[in-house]
Amino acid sequence: MNTDIDRVVAHLAPDPGPGMTEGAQALMREIITTRPGPQARPARRTRPVLRLALPGVALATAAFVALSWLLPTGLGFGPRPAAALDIRQEDGYYVVEVKDVHADPDRYEEQLRAAGLEVTLRVVPATPSFVGTIIPTSSTEKRYLDEIKTIDQPGECAKLGGCPIGMRIPVDFEGPAQITLGREARAGEQYDIFASIDVLGEPLHCVPFRGRTVAEVRELLARRGLTVHSFTDTNSYIDAADATKTSVPDSWYVNGGHLEEPGKASLVVSEEPEESDAGGLRNCATPQGS
Structure with missing residues (x-):
């Protein structure tokens, strides 16, 4: 995707x-x-x-x-800010x-x-x-x-x-x-x-997370003090009622994401793995591992 x-x-x-x-x-x-x-x-x-x-x-x-x-x-009276x-x-x-x-x-x-x-x-x-x-x-x-x-x-x-x-x-x-x-x-x-969670300055920059399971990405986020706020099902974009989820199976795959609020990320996921160019590193010239 x-x-x-x-x-x-x-x-x-x-x-x-x-x-x-x-x-x-x-x-x-x-x-x-x-x-x-x-x-x-x-x-x-x-x-x-x-x-x-x-x-x-x-x-x-x-x-x-x-x-x-x-x-x-x-x-008014008193010191000015x-x-x-x-x-x-x-x-x-x-x-x-x-x-x-x-x-x-x-x-x-x-x-x-x-x-x-x-x-x-x-x-x-x-x-x-x-x-x-x-x-x-x-x-x-x-x-x-x-x-x-x-x-x-x-x-x-x-x-x-x-x-x-x-x-x-x-x-x-x-x-x-x-x-x-x-x-x-x-x-x-x-x-x-x-912006995407893996661009320069974001917590997963140069971290190969795309194509990994939800369980694996949860662990990557946890190491950086982050939790998952919500999920967006890739296959439900056209259905507003089903696109955003609070939970999905840990066996699903992560295709992208961004920070929703401090300490919380929103992930784009799918039930089946999707093709991930550059081994999941789209925004990094020099991979730094996980």
């Missing part, structure tokens, strides 16, 4: 240096999808495809955002860094508007390979905003989504724009941005 996530990660491999290749960025833009809202999480996932959760209709302009920090809000964002002008760009990834979105917007930026910033839970990933889009033109550049940390990056530490946007950039930033999930939070 060649799932969409396998096609995605095959092109998202980063260069040895910081950041992602142009091909990786192009493919990321292609696979960005919209999730309806916090109450509309689907009852099942038919495929473990990389999904970048971006709000459905949002006005955003480009600010330069990279991690997360705090913004002062309100003029630390800034959620660090925004400054530099060489014709707004440079924005997020100081508090858990700040109220209104605090981001207040500080961005004060800087003259029509930007909506959304910070969402992401699996390890996409923590810190910045996704700037235009809700009016439905496109990825190439004008907004990431500032990447120096040196090699061991994450599929790159290792940005900030963003740069031209001071004359005209919005609206929306920026989505991946952050670490808290216990019990479900991921809004996720």
